[in-house]
């Protein structure tokens with residue numbers, strides 16, 4: 470049966486959105502949410518459907534929106550090991566029904582070529598819906614004009630890098646010019662804020678001292694150099710009159726920069742990722758090259774930084790939790806840097822675990838239940854122009870729903886995850902809570918812990934501009 474003729478009712482769950490918690494039945498029609506009514510009331514009893522899903526004792530939450538993934542991303546001479554097919558399937562297993570991935574402009578290439586290449590990778594294979602940001606790694610007059618065209622067609626956010634000289638790096642002039650363009654066309658600049666020029670000096674000095682192990686990746690990428698770059702990005706955006714979204718914030722000092730800017734009234738936003746909330750430099754320091762599994766940039770930090778990140782998430786100095794999912798297998802990929810940490814491909818797998826890890830944060834008392842949904846669903850949808858359709862449960866929204874069992878116990882492991890990568894960054898971690906059933910536009914993608922989706926169900930999502938600024 471196609472989604473256009475399917476009527477489904479989800480009965481008896483606690484419907485949790487970023488703003489409300491109500492025991493309600495949810496009626497789905499033509500792939501969208503048609504109505505909600507308090508469970509047990511005549512209005513709810515009047516919902517008739519071909520399919521009834523019993524959510525008694527469970528939560529019914531919006532499908533997660535992961536606004537930071539890198540499927541098949543080229544890095545360090547290899548490619549992220551999840552394809553759009555495997556990565557979106559793993560996302561679905563974890564209750565994420567929308568990803569926004571990063572199309573890459575190669576140096577010397579146009580934005581259009583990069584975007585076309587990413588469309589070709591994703592089209593017809595995704596299990597859940599997807600949109601694109603654009604990585605701008607070669608700012609010049611043509612690129613700037615192309616930014617306008619992309620915003621008009623629904624690619625409304627652009628990532629720039631203050632890190633990775635010679636690869637994705639932009640200097641301050643290039644950043645300022647892109648920000649000025651975004652100020653004019655409504656785009657949102659997403660910034661990888663680390664001082665890559667200074668870091669490269671420290672990398673060479675460390676290697677010259679024979680410091681080749683994974684833990685030195687964390688030591689050379691200093692907290693101060695993230696804070697400095699965050700400060701510089703904020704002030705460049707201020708000069709340009711542009712909004713700014715800082716990705717993968719990992720240190721106390723960077724949160725402070727964001728908080729100060731927001732107190733000044735600047736349209737500045739921040740994202741962190743589960744790895745900075747749950748993992749630390751202890752993992753990077755694991756012996757026998759095991760630390761390579763945890764090499765990502767910004768790097769994992771000493772545990773002391775986690776309190777500031779949690780506080781930022783509670784006080785709204787940080788608005789979004791995304792995964793920065795960028796998996797590389799330990800065997801054959803992370804191993805490229807066995808003798809030189811700077812050759813370890815940067816990135817961690819995580820798209821499958823974000824909803825669960827943030828639910829664990831609810832259980833642990835770091836955040837409340839509605840804040841969980843705000844950070845994982847509503848805020849990323851709003852930030853990247855998808856809210857209304859994605860990120861909430863309300864009449865007219867896409868019926869992207871998760872039936873979530875808050876009492877189930879699970880242990881995260883490479884043996885049971887669905888990401889195409891040979892290790893888990895969270896191996897052995899116990900989680901209270903588990904995704905049971907996932908609907909994407911009313912279609913069952915996960916049904917009581919069985920995969921019932923299909924490649925090609927996921928559609929491309931053109932996006933509007935940032936809805937925090939409207």
Ligand SMILES: NC(=O)NCCC(=O)O
Nearest residue numbers: 765766767793795815816
């Ligand atoms: N984060 C990371 O280590 N890899 C992906 C690329 C990026 O986001 O900088």
Ligand SMILES: [Zn+2]
Nearest residue numbers: 661716766767
């Ligand atoms: Zn980055």
Ligand SMILES: [Zn+2]
Nearest residue numbers: 537539793795
């Ligand atoms: Zn990233």
